[in-house]
Amino acid sequence: MPIRPEHRWLYPIDWRELSALVRFQRAKGRCEHCGRPHGVKVRHLGDGRWYDEERRCWRDDRGRRLRGHASPDRLPKQLRMVELAGDMVPPRTRVVLASAHLDHDPGNNHQRNLAALCQRCHLAHDRPEHRRQRWATLFRRRASGDLFLGAYR
Template identity: 60%
Template sequence: MPIRPENRFFYPIDWKELSYVIRFGRAKGCCEGCGRPHGQLVAHLGDGRWWDVQANVWRSGKGRRLKLAPLACLPAETAVQLTRVYLACAHLDHDPGNNEPANLKALCQRCHILHDREEHRRQRWFTYRRRKVTGDLFLGPYPFRF
């Protein structure tokens, strides 16, 4: 996920190199949350379960092996989706100024969005309130809906 321009100054100058070392040096190109490989198309069921091609097994959203039928044996009505995996370097304490290696983790897009869930909810709440205020100032009453 790109860094917002207003938050750019929180990150060190060598952030790209630091992120690369965490994602491909320490994590070896796999998500540290679920084990999905970077850059690969991964078959998944939409609820976190995904097909590990190298081990030929289904894995949970936490990377644990599951006892499910192989990918080719699934019923036709099962909705299998394909997603390309991209790793990002996440701050565990949500503080972009804390760049200690112990505070950084290589996460795929699914694990990263789950890790930042509360921050996204807070930002959503703030955006709705800002829209309501802007509507009241310039347009008159603004209908407030969720």
């Protein structure tokens, strides 16, 4: 995920190297929560289940193997195709790994505080923090509006 300009000074100078070390050497190019491989387009069902082409099996949102699911080619057509910009395309997502701070503190760069997460797991991990930030932003806007412009709408 991109680093906010106001937080850039919290990261060490060698952040790119540290991030690459976590993502590709320690995690071996796979998400540490669900196991999705970096840089690959994976088939998914939209609810966290995805097809692991390498091991030829379906996995859940935590990377555990699911039994009793058909191969992607044998799925009903409704599940094999989704509408995107008026076209029917197979539901695939390119996986991109990012280094996530598990305690949401960009100044804490210890190895045990960093995890290689795909975009889906990273957003799920950061959801409470995003909610808190959204509340703070709306609170600030409302307070500023009351102070200078009257009631904020």
